[in-house]
Amino acid sequence: MPSFLTPQIAPILLLCISNVFMTFAWYGHLKFTSKPLWIVIIASWGIAFVEYCFAIPANRIGHTVYSAAELKTMQEIITLLVFCVFSITYLGEAIRWNHLVGFALIAAAGFFVFHKW
Template sequence: MQIPVIVQTVGLLALSNVFMTIAWYGHLKNLSSKPWWIAAIVSWSIALFEYLLQVPANRIGYTEYSLAQLKILQEVLTLAVFVPFAMFYMNQPFKLDYVWAALCLVGAVYFIFRA
């Protein structure tokens, strides 16, 4: 049984976003007392895993979806990963703006995926 393209794409992009979010923002919590270049090296090391997932995700997804559809899918997943990361890992409060941003993305998804 073959895994559907959308499941492969979303799964790989979601995992990719976990690594990306940690690489981009995790150093603010874990390495704030270290020089910036150490944070950059650590972040680049983590980002390698993001690319190892993101590149095949987009190649697989591009077999059935347009470039714009892949980009909007990426943005939706970025917000879906970022909000829990910000709240639970970085101890940021929930903001109603997250809901408004998500609603804007619902509109973006509608316009990009409509026939």
């Protein structure tokens, strides 16, 4: 493993990759509404398998330096960032100010999770 992939950094990078796959698994089919539901479910399962190949190592490596709650918070914030890019670029849907405020409040929760009280 490259030296820059420390246990602090590797989970962040792996979670970013896993979230790209999971976002496509969950929302990518919205562009293929004419396809039968069973086909998009099977395709989504295949994409989700690849996502797990990144998420599981991210959590295993990350848990050596982060708590499970911190990893989950990290994952949720990364998910929102990936989703914003996906929504705009792939689905062509705008992210409005109220979405950003809601997402920012979720991201602000990270402060409380990561702060050592």
